[in-house]
Amino acid sequence: MTNDEILDDAELFLARTSLRLIGPLPGECLVCYLARMLGEWGCRGPRFIDHYRDTVAPRATALRERLSRMGACCCDCEVFLNVYELRREPPPIGGIERILMEFDEDLDPDEFGDGFDDEFGDDPTSSGGERPPCQGVRRGSTQPCANWQRQYRARYW
Structure with missing residues (x-):
């Protein structure tokens, strides 16, 4: 094995390892990715x-x-x-799940309390707390998934 082959193998190993450590998951939205990375590695710029x-x-x-x-x-x-901040209520249910819920006669609306914050906590980047799984976005999108909402703050001029 030549030095060039060893170097190529080492570069390939490092590239694959870095993708496993800091690469976005398939379908993961930007904001869920940032929450996961900041929880693991902390913030050091953009x-x-x-x-x-x-x-x-x-x-x-x-x-x-x-x-x-x-x-x-x-x-x-x-x-x-x-x-962005985590939604205070669970993300809306869409697609077939929504249709099934509309036809479910035994559905008790009080069954779905708003314990969302209790379950997931307030800090979306904490590695100790659980975050809701990413709802996913289409490939190439930089929009957040349904787990996130914009923070609207009053501006003083």
Whole structure:
């Protein structure tokens, strides 16, 4: 085995390992990816926003500018401080699940309490707490899944 072959094997190993450690999961939305990465690695600038854009949505060239206008100008953690938060209620049920629920005569509306915050906690990036599973987005999208909602804060001029 030559030195070039050893070097090629080492580079391939490192590339595969880095994708397993910090790569977005198939169908994972940007915000769920950021919550997972910040919980594991912490915040050090907009590196995870850039990595998601480069690997999942390379055509989203204005992603950082859009997030900056929304309030996340300098780093990944600002997405949770200023832009998105977990929904207070579970995400809406769609598709076939919704149709089945409409026809279910035995459905008790009180059965679905709003213990959503109790189950998932307030900090979406904490590695100890459980987050709801990502609802998924189409390939190339930089929009959040149904687990997230925009934070609307009053602005004082």
